[in-house]
Amino acid sequence: MHWFERRIRQYEHRRWTTDDNRRVMPFDWGLEHIGGDPNAADPAGFVREYSRWAIEHSREWYACAPATDYSLDDEGVLTFTSSIESAWPENNTVHAQFFPAGAKGTSGIVPGGGGSGAIDRHRNGSASGSFEPRRSEGGASPVPTKSAFADATSGRPNGSAHGASRGASSKANGDGAGLRPAVVLLPNWNAKWHGQRGLCEWLQRIGVSVLRLSLPYHDRRMAKGHERADQLVGPNIGLTLQANRQAVQDTRRCLRWLESVGFNRLGILGTSIGSSVGYITLVHDDALRAGGFFHVSTHFADVVSRGMTTTHVWEGLRGHVTVDDLREFWAPISPMPYVERGMGAGKNAFMVYGKYDPTFLPELTEQMLAALRANDAAPRTLELHCGHYSLELAPFSHVAGYRMLTYLRSTLRNGDS
DSSP: OHHHHHHHHHHHHHHHOOOOOOOOOOBBGGGGGGTTTOSSOOHHHHHHHHHHHHHHHHHHHHHOOOOOOOEEEEEEEEEEEEOOSOOOOGGEEEEEEEEOOTTOOOOOOOTTTTTTHHHHHHHHHSSOOOOOOOOOOOOOOOOOOOHHHHOOOHTTTTTOOOTTTTTTTOOOOOOTTTTTTEEEEEOOOOOTTTHHHHHHHHHHTTTEEEEEEEEEEEEOOOOOOOOOOOTTTSSSSHHHHHHHHHHHHHHHHHHHHHHHHOOOEEEHHHHHTTHHHHHHHHOOOOOOOEEEESSSOOHHHHHHOSSSSTHHHHHHHHHTTHHHHHHHTTGGGGHHHHTTTTTTTTTOOEEEEEOOOSSSSSHHHHHHHHHHHHOOOOOOOESSSSSGGGGGTTTHHHHHHHHHHHHHIIIIOOOOO
């Protein structure tokens, strides 16, 4: 092993061991979370049939109407009721932080949305009272340097000053006439309320508004008595299915809100499990023009059974199911089945991953990329000599952040395809 790889792996292990609140939760089929009878004689058979149906009818399974109770407060926190009612009331109210382009940090003012009057309108829904759908673990938070920001805002590869004066503050709604770009940002597993705030603020600076979603069972949505989002990734088969389905539907409701207040160039940006949720959303929602993903893998079961940060989850599963069984059970919440069905063809995506990642293993990433290419998808990719946690370190964070900002700027603000 090369000394550099050894150093990266040592860092990954050290970061992993800093969290001392991981618990091995008890195994459960969790049929009650997916419409089944918890006392069913053949729970494995029920989950297998349920998952097969969900894959074959994924557009229906992931479909949801816009919320009717969107509320954006003065601090820039958007709340609404989740489309899925879980067993934990605190999880059923969705929280998302709004970072409008041209500002710094969160705000209750939507650019071009009518100033303070827009806030009251958003609390009660749209002006017409209706929101019609459009027809048609811990990952790192890469943050670029100031010089990288200058390059990204200039739109020129060498960081020329040409165009830099047309920054986010003067053109908050995008470079092209009528373009209003925004992304929904999906953080990593167990991210805190302020996690990836730096990335949100860099996007603001290049003229892209951000709606940062708190994933199910995270921060303000965390179930009482829990310190981690054990329901989103855990040894409860049915609950994990429900929670990840909820994450996708919550994301789609965020997209509908962005459309309702005038954003018309939408993208998605996900890290780690946010990457999985984000990719599934990308292939199911035609409103999305671009998807940026930090860390890429195949099946939910592959990451859980082989990844370093999910060792405690696999410990609760291993005596009850095989990896092959789990891959089948959790297929609806995995990116790979949708890639194999050709749903990624023609989708604009940029994928960043680490060569020494002990959680989203490189061989799984390579399988995913090979499947994408074999099914008429052509994502842009960037491999860095880092791991999972170490993507947060310089120079990896600078390179990843700059490349992602440049990609999103060119795709959403400049109208490039």
